[in-house]
Each structure stands twice: as C-alpha cells, then as structure tokens.
Amino acid sequence: MPQDRQKLVDTYQAEGVIRVRKLFDASRMAKIRQALDRYSTQIAPSLPASDVTFEKDGVSVRNLWRMEKHDAFFNDLAGDEQLLGLVLELVQGDPVLMAVETFNKPAKTGSGVPAHQDNAYFCRTPPDVLTVWLAVDAVTLANGPVSYVRGSHKLGMLPHKPSGVAGNSMGLDAPYDDSDPFVGTLDPGDALIHHCQSIHYSAPNTTDQPRCGLLMVFRAEHALEDPELKQQYAMGGAAT
Template identity: 90%
Template sequence: MPQDCQELVETYQAEGVIRVRKLFDADRMAGIRQALDRYSKQIAPTLPASDVTFEADGQSVRNLWRMEQHDAFFSDLADDAQLLELVRELVQGEPVLMAVETFNKPAKTGSGVPAHQDNAYFCRTPPDVLTVWVAVDPVTLANGPVSYVRGSHKLGMLPHKPSGVAGNSMGLDAPYDDSDPFVGTLEPGDALMHHCQSIHYSAPNTTDQSRCGLLMVFRAEHAKVDSQLKGQYALGGPAT
C-alpha cells in the first residue's frame, strides 16, 4: 500500500470511504482470479441457496456469500498482515473477519444496488465495521461503480425498508444528497474501504465488461450486536 497510512485514516474519518491503489499486486490478483474460478465451478454448485444469489436470468451469479466458510483460500486472504494493519487503524480496534463475498455485476445483466447503509445488515454498535471492496475487473464510470455520499457515515443510522432486490434486501427510506458523490472507479487490485454507515449505491451494468468485486467485511472486536437494529432487520427480512 503506497499511500501514507495516516493520510488514509484521516480521509476515512472525514469522508467514510477511501480508495487504496494496488492493495494487491498483479501476481496476487492472478491467484485470486484462479481461486474465484475454481470456487465458481467446484464449490458454488454445491452450496445452499442462501449462499448464492443469481441475477434475474436465473443463471448469472450476482453474489457469493460466506466464502470464508467454504474455502480456506478466502479466509487466509483476509488474514493478510498488511491489510489488517490498515483495517486495525480504521476500525479502531482488533479486526474480526465477518464475511468474504462477491458482488459480481456480470456484463449486460448486472443489476443495480439501492442506496443503503451496510449497518442495516450488520447491526453493530459502536459501528466500527468496514468493507474492503477489491476490484477483480476494471471498474469504470460505465459498468456500475459504487458511489458514496461523502461524510454520510456521520449521520447515524437512517431508516431503511425492504427493497425487493435480491442480494440487497434493504434500501434507504430517507432522502440523501447525491450531488457530489465519491465514485469508486478502480483498476484490478485497487480497493475501496468504506464505513458501515456510509450511504452507497450503484447502477446496473449494461456494458460488455464484467465488474466483479471481492469483498471482505471486518468489525472491531469491541463492536457488538445492536439488538434494536437486529430487530429492525428481522422485520425487513433476510438478505436473499
């Protein structure tokens, strides 16, 4: 990670999201692509429906969930010492891995993501939780980059409601200012790291270029389950 760690921490605290160039180098990304291909071909077909979400065509994979439970490669990847050093600073505590998953957004069929805050799903207090979003493919302005409302992590938890979107079952039920978003364009191996209360969303992918992201979710050890948020999430239904 070539950027100054303190600068990244300060930007994260101010805006709720940072872009880290070359989190993983080309050789590491080649290994990740190989592991994803193996996972998709050998493991995904054996998984319960709760651990795979498909696009509307019923064939293109939209999300793979709980990958760290099914393949040691992905739990080991999240144990990267350099990555954890930065995550530790950002969550202000000892990092605990919560999940490894993908948001695939296949060419032509990749669906959009409604505006939301991740803590509507994670239900943690204090909200010292973040997502590391690693670009497997180039992420361009055209193929559905993630956009963030700068500083929205400071607003606290806003109302959410069921979205009806498979894989993103909760959507924001409050107005938000999207006039100056942070748009997460990336090259393969680059990463976004965003706070669990940052408002974010993305458009569908209508291009010929796939846009796969590999996500790792970490909480600080001291971030415990918030029973009130958990109850609200239960009323909205589980992510599907």
C-alpha cells in the same frame, strides 16, 4: 500499497471512504482470480441457496456469501498482514472478520444496488465496521461503480425499509445528497474501504465488461450485535 498511511486514515475519518491503489499486485490478483474461478466451478454449485444469489435471469451469479467458511483461501486472504494493519487503524479496535463475499455485476445482466448503509445488514453497536471492496475487474464509470455520499457515516443510522432486491434486501428510507458523490472507479487490485454507515449505491451494468468485486468485512472486536437493528434486517429479508 505505497500511499501515505496517515493520509488514508485521515480521509477515511473525514469522508467515510478511501480508495487504496494497488492493495494487491498483479501476481496476487492472478491467484485470487484462479481461486474465484475454482470456487465458482467446484464449490458454488453445491452451496445452499442462502450462500448464492442469482440475477433475475436465474443463471448469472450476483453474490457469493460466506466464502471464508467454504474455502480456506479466502479466509487466509482476509488475514493478510498488510491489509490487517490498515484495517486495525481504521476500525478503531482489534479486527474480526465477519464475511468474505462477491458482488459480481455480470456483463449486461448485473443489477443495481439501492442506496443503503451497510449497518442495516451488519447490525452492530458501536458501528465500528468496515468493508474492503477489492476490484477483480476494472471498475469504470460505465459498468456500475459504487458511489458514496461523502461524510454520511457521521449522520448516524438512518431509516431503512425492505427494498425488494435480492442480495440487497434493505434500502434507505430517507433523503440523501447525491449531488457530489465519491465515485469508486478502480483498476484491478485497487480497493475501496468504507465505513458501515456510509451511504452508497450503484447502477446496473449494461456493458459487455463484467465488474466483479471481492468484499471482506471486518468489525472491531468491541462492536456487538444490536437486537433492534437485527430485527429490522430480519423483517426486510422476509419481505424480499
């Protein structure tokens, strides 16, 4: 991660999202892929339905949830000292791991993600929460990159409604400006880091290339659960 740390912090504060090149090197990524393969074949088949979401074909995995609770490798990965050092500066408090999960976007079948703010799911006040979105595969303009509305984390928490999309049960219920998005194209090992109130979305993956992202979610220790947001999220999940 050779980039200027202060520039990353300044950009994150201004735009609500940053691209970090080479967060993990090729050797580390090879170990991560091995761990993901092992998790998919040895752990995922025995998980409860709440911890795996499938695409509409019922076969392709869309999301793996709460991975840090099922496999020490992923809990340890989120404790990487270099990563935590950057998270500490961005989240404005002592970082607490909330989740490790995947957004798989399998080739041909990977579904899109409706526009939303993550705090519709995380339900934290103050919204000092961020997601580290690590590219396991190359993320191109064609295979469903995540797009962000720059500066939208400063708009506050906007209205959401049930989306009907399994794995993304809440969608934005307010207009937003997508005329000049930040498009998160990445090489394997690169990462996006975004604020929990940054509006973001992605298109389906209709290509022959998979687009797996491994996500690590951190909150500041002082970011507490908001009962009102939690109730809205529960209603959205029930509707989906």
